[in-house]
Amino acid sequence: MAYKSIQLLVNVSEEPRHNSAIDYAVEFARQNSAHLSVLEIAQLVDLPVVRVLPLADAIVDQINDERMAKAKAAGEHLETSARLAGVAMDRAVVQLAPRAAREAAAAAARLSDLVLVARPQGALLTEQRLIEEVLFGSGRPILVVPPDWEAGPTLETVVVAWDGGARAARAVGDAIPLLEKADSVEVVCVTSDASDAGGAELARHLSRHCANVSVTNLPLVAADAGRTLMQHLGSMPISLLVMGAFAHARLVEYVVGGTTNLMLNDARIPVLYSF
Helix, strand or coil: CCCEEEEEEECCCCCCCCCCHCCCCCCCHCCCCCCECCCCCCCCCCCCCCCCCCCHHHHHHHHHHHHCCCCCCCHHHHHHHHHHCCCEEEEEEEEECCHHHHHHHHHHHCCEEEEECCCCCCCCCCHHHHHHHHHHHHCCCCCECCCCCCCCCCCCCEEEEECHHHHHHHHEEEHHHHCCCEEEEEEEEEEEECCCHHHHHHHHHHHCCCCEEEEEEEEEECCCHHHHHHHHHHHCCCCEEEEEEECCCHHHHHHHHHHHHHHHHHHCCEEEEEC
C-alpha cells in the first residue's frame, strides 16, 4: 500500500517553533504523490478562576490571540511550500481546550494513511499527550520528526526495532511502503544472552520486500533496552527508526521509564510508531 493521504498536525504554543516537520511533510507528500491535510491546533488557554480579574482576563485573551496569529503564520508557510512543491493540500485551524484538541487530532488522523507531527520540545507535556492520543485513538501510524532535522524524508538506512511482539509487527506492516524504498534495512534486536527476538526470521520476511536487509543483535546494557538502542542509533547515520509504541503498560513506562518515552523525548532521528 502506498501512502496517498498524509495528515500533518501542527501544535501551536508560545514555544519557538521549528519548520522541520512542516518541510518534511511537504517533501514526503511530493515524493509519494500524496495529498497533504493539515490540522493546526492553537490550544485554547482558559482559566476561569483568574478571568474574574480584568487584567488576567486580558492576558489570557492576548495569549489566545497570539496563538491564532502563529497558526495563521504557520499556514502561510505551509501553503507557500506546498504550492512550490506542487503538492495538493487542505488545511484547517482549530482553537480548542487541550482535551478537545487531542480528540480532534485523533479524529482527523483516522482519515489518513500516515500522520506526521513534530517531536515534543523539552518538557512540553501537552505535545507528548497529543502524540499519545493519536497513537491510542486513531489506529494510524505516526511519524515524529525532531525539531532540528534537516535531511528531509531520506531513506538511506532504516532501522527496525524488533522484539517479536505484536506492536513491533504492526509497525513493520505500517512501514512496508518506506522499507521497500530504503537503500538498506537493519533489524535491531536488544536481547539478553538467553533470549531470541527472531530477528533472522523477520529479515527473511523483509527480504521479499527489501533489497538489502541485515540483522544486529545488541546485548542489553544495564537492563535498559531504550538506552541500548539509543546508543546504537547514535553510532551511524540513520534516516528513520521504525518501532512499536509502548510495549509495556503506559503506567509502567511513566514510572520506571521505557523505550517509547525515551524516543519521544530524545530521539534525534525521525521515528515511525505504531500501537
